[in-house]
Amino acid sequence: MLKKILKLDEDLAKDGPRSSKVHSVAALFDTPDEIIHAAAETSNAGYDKYDVYTPYPVHGMDAAMRMKETVIGKFAFLAGFTGVSLAVAMIGYMSGFDYKNIIGGKPFFNLPASIPIMFELTVLISGLFCVFGMLLLWNKLPQISNPLHDTNFMKYTSSTRFGVAIEASDAQFDVDKVKSFLAGVGGKDIEVVYYPEENIVPQTPIFNRQFIYTLILVAIVTALGTYGAIGKLVNILPFDWMHNQFKVNPQNTSTLFKDGRSMQRPVDGTVARGYMPYEYTGMPDSLVKLLSNPVPMDEKSITRGKKQYNTYCSPCHGYFGAGDSRLNGQFPNPPTLHSKKVREWADGNIYNVMTNGQNTMPSYAKQISRDDRWAIVNYIRVLQRAENAKDTDLP
Amino acid sequence: MDTVNKPISDKVSKLGYALTGIGLLIIVASFLTNKQRGAFDYLWIYMFLTSVGIGGLALTALEYLVGATWSVPFRRVCEFLAGIIPLLIILVVPLIFTMGDLFHWLHPEPGDEILAAKKPYLNMNFFLIRVAFCIVVWFIFYFFFTRNSKKQDTTKEPGLTRTNIKLSVVFAPLFFISMTMAAIDWMMSLEPHWYSTIYGVYYFAGTIVCTLAIVTFISIHLKENGYLNPRVSNDHFYSLGTLLFGFNIFWAYIAFSQFVLVWYADIPEETVWYMQRWHHGWQYVSLGLLFFHFVIPFLILLPRSIKVNLKVLKVMSVWMVLAHMLDLYWLIMPTYSSSPVFGWQELGMLLFAPGLIIVVFTMKANKENITPVGDPKLEAGLNFTL
Numbered sequence: 001m002l003k004k005i006l007k008l009d010e011d012l013a014k015d016g017p018r019s020s021k022v023h024s025v026a027a028l029f030d031t032p033d034e035i036i037h038a039a040a041e042t043s044n045a046g047y048d049k050y051d052v053y054t055p056y057p058v059h060g061m062d063a064a065m066r067m068k069e070t071v072i073g074k075f076a077f078l079a080g081f082t083g084v085s086l087a088v089a090m091i092g093y094m095s096g097f098d099y100k101n102i103i104g105g106k107p108f109f110n111l112p113a114s115i116p117i118m119f120e121l122t123v124l125i126s127g128l129f130c131v132f133g134m135l136l137l138w139n140k141l142p143q144i145s146n147p148l149h150d151t152n153f154m155k156y157t158s159s160t161r162f163g164v165a166i167e168a169s170d171a172q173f174d175v176d177k178v179k180s181f182l183a184g185v186g187g188k189d190i191e192v193v194y195y196p197e198e199n200i201v202p203q204t205p206i207f208n209r210q211f212i213y214t215l216i217l218v219a220i221v222t223a224l225g226t227y228g229a230i231g232k233l234v235n236i237l238p239f240d241w242m243h244n245q246f247k248v249n250p251q252n253t254s255t256l257f258k259d260g261r262s263m264q265r266p267v268d269g270t271v272a273r274g275y276m277p278y279e280y281t282g283m284p285d286s287l288v289k290l291l292s293n294p295v296p297m298d299e300k301s302i303t304r305g306k307k308q309y310n311t312y313c314s315p316c317h318g319y320f321g322a323g324d325s326r327l328n329g330q331f332p333n334p335p336t337l338h339s340k341k342v343r344e345w346a347d348g349n350i351y352n353v354m355t356n357g358q359n360t361m362p363s364y365a366k367q368i369s370r371d372d373r374w375a376i377v378n379y380i381r382v383l384q385r386a387e388n389a390k391d392t393d394l395p
Numbered sequence: 396m397d398t399v400n401k402p403i404s405d406k407v408s409k410l411g412y413a414l415t416g417i418g419l420l421i422i423v424a425s426f427l428t429n430k431q432r433g434a435f436d437y438l439w440i441y442m443f444l445t446s447v448g449i450g451g452l453a454l455t456a457l458e459y460l461v462g463a464t465w466s467v468p469f470r471r472v473c474e475f476l477a478g479i480i481p482l483l484i485i486l487v488v489p490l491i492f493t494m495g496d497l498f499h500w501l502h503p504e505p506g507d508e509i510l511a512a513k514k515p516y517l518n519m520n521f522f523l524i525r526v527a528f529c530i531v532v533w534f535i536f537y538f539f540f541t542r543n544s545k546k547q548d549t550t551k552e553p554g555l556t557r558t559n560i561k562l563s564v565v566f567a568p569l570f571f572i573s574m575t576m577a578a579i580d581w582m583m584s585l586e587p588h589w590y591s592t593i594y595g596v597y598y599f600a601g602t603i604v605c606t607l608a609i610v611t612f613i614s615i616h617l618k619e620n621g622y623l624n625p626r627v628s629n630d631h632f633y634s635l636g637t638l639l640f641g642f643n644i645f646w647a648y649i650a651f652s653q654f655v656l657v658w659y660a661d662i663p664e665e666t667v668w669y670m671q672r673w674h675h676g677w678q679y680v681s682l683g684l685l686f687f688h689f690v691i692p693f694l695i696l697l698p699r700s701i702k703v704n705l706k707v708l709k710v711m712s713v714w715m716v717l718a719h720m721l722d723l724y725w726l727i728m729p730t731y732s733s734s735p736v737f738g739w740q741e742l743g744m745l746l747f748a749p750g751l752i753i754v755v756f757t758m759k760a761n762k763e764n765i766t767p768v769g770d771p772k773l774e775a776g777l778n779f780t781l
Binding site for chain 1: 651654655658659661697698699700779780781
């Protein structure tokens with residue numbers, strides 16, 4: 001097996017037959033100083049379709065080759081700008097419109113929380129753009145290999161030596177002149193590089209039929225494999241003891257009931273345990289004031305009522321019922337509970353307001369249990385008494 | 396090697412003395428008219444000069460620590476800036492005598508449990524010990540770094556570079572501890588109920604931006620007037636500009652990290668510091684700081700062509716120094732006044748601090764070589780290309 005792989009590797013590394021079309025003339029140099037000198041001479045001589053190949057980055061090469069400022073910076077800036085805009089648009093749409101969620105009382109869309117995402121997307125999009133830009137614009141993607149590959153020249157410039165290759169596309173290219181020029185600046189092992197035979201007719205291998213079939217095959221295999229692995233394989237139970245039971249599960253169809261639902265509505269008039277229905281919704285005050293307080297006015301109920309009052313009522317009504325809200329105007333302040341009107345209300349009336357709500361006050365029937373609501377009524381009575389104490393109350 | 400050794404022109408040193416003199420007069424007048432305002436302004440000046448002094452020392456040490464070669468032609472600029480450190484010993488004295496006007500924790504209200512709990516750290520004696528410790532540490536390392544560097548000019552002994560490398564290894568942790576301490580003691584303890592664990596890093600980031608800006612400005616000025624070796628090229632200044640740009644982003648990163656945690660948690664005892672900077676006109680200073688310190692310089696310094704354009708780079712370095720002044724103003728002054736104040740008293744800072752830097756720099760530059768001629772890395776540093 002290993003031998004076969006090595007053989008394959010060797011075959012791939014072999015240089016294919018070359019045509020007679022010239023790609024470039026290449027020369028090798030031994031030291032970084034020589035290559036800097038050669039690059040400077042080449043650009044001085046007026047060649048502009050040439051490139052320098054070195055095994056590692058040589059400092060000062062940009063200046064020697066008289067490279068203009070690349071467009072990479074502008075390209076990356078535009079891509080980064082796209083990233084920022086995408087991030088703002090994405091977060092703005094998601095948290096501002098599509099899925100409004102209150103998080104810590106912050107505005108739905110807010111800048112500080114979006115900045116990390118803006119930063120990340122800037123980096124991501126500019127990175128991706130640069131990589132794809134490199135593949136498409138600089139590496140000229142449909143062309144999958146450079147004619148310089150697999151030449152002696154490339155073997156050396158990727159290990160120990162430095163090289164210049166002047167390409168045939170240059171305006172003043174002439175094989176003999178370039179050869180003598182390169183020899184003049186100290187180039188060694190000058191070789192003429194020809195296009196490989198398979199490259200002479202510029203085929204675009206991405207439209208190769210075999211390639212496309214292979215891609216489709218890979219797509220199908222990957223999709224089926226992923227579906228099988230994630231959708232089926234991980235759901236196979238090693239032991240299914242007691243996993244499947246003959247019982248009705250919620251949200252399933254039932255063969256037992258006529259309407260085919262496994263979950264049935266309760267019979268009309270059903271009362272849940274611990275829940276006393278309130279039948280006076282929307283009734284006039286003259287009726288609800290007849291409700292009597294089932295919770296006795298004792299220390300236990302007042303203590304309980306105080307705790308519940310401080311939790312649920314005091315944010316708006318204030319700790320002593322004066323209507324001094326602690327919400328800083330975020331919700332309208334309620335009137336005081338010490339007014340003559342409320343003092344003269346029957347217990348049932350106060351209980352009714354807590355249960356059904358009144359004006360902007362919502363119903364608290366879901367948060368506070370029935371007994372606790374009556375206990376709060378007792379506590380409000382205590383507060384009212386304390387606020388309007390008579391001389392006779394003094395011991 | 397062709398080194399230039401001509402004295403800095405008289406005009407520059409005269410300008411320096413004039414600025415320092417006028418600034419000093421303003422500071423004295425400010426102390427006499429309103430002692431508390433004078434104290435806060437003076438603290439502002441003192442923290443700025445500390446920034447420049449220890450920033451210069453840190454950049455010197457950094458070069459030894461990482462073995463950089465390209466910055467060797469500029470190292471003397473950093474060393475001369477660090478020459479402010481010995482002056483800090485004198486400059487700190489007025490602050491010691493006005494501490495009562497500055498620090499609330501010296502006279503807390505009775506029953507203030509938070510300040511009572513912080514008493515073991517925030518008390519007069521320990522505070523003075525820490526102040527002395529910081530200045531002594533900076534002074535000792537300043538003394539040895541510059542002495543070795545100066546000695547090398549004549550002896551050309553490579554061993555001195557090795558000694559300084561060892562010194563810088565010891566200095567690095569001490570620097571961060573002392574600098575964080577100084578930032579917390581002098582500025583964060585102005586509002587003793589509030590704290591932020593990133594405060595020292597924030598001050599460090601501003602310090603390095605400011606010092607790099609001053610080094611860039613002075614180096615370009617020296618280059619333009621022919622004091623630097625002609626082989627100091629755009630590649631060197633490009634590297635300085637990149638560092639300036641990079642550390643400015645670092646500053647913004649740290650500033651944002653501090654802000655976003657406080658903003659997200661929204662706990663009153665943490666937000667109070669930002670709320671103070673978001674009311675009664677301070678919000679314009681806060682927003683101004685964001686744009687003046689980060690957004691605009693970021694966009695201007697982003698392209699490569701700007702970083703090799705020495706004229707623009709010079710303007711931008713002055714810009715960044717002013718931005719650091721604004722940064723410190725924003726850190727210190729809200730404690731003094733609930734709305735931003737800027738009068739003739741604050742002009743003292745704008746005149747005295749740059750004046751003192753010029754005076755110290757010209758005195759040093761006239762006595763010593765502007766280029767470290769004996770440094771073994773100098774040749775490689777001058778040959779530096781991108």
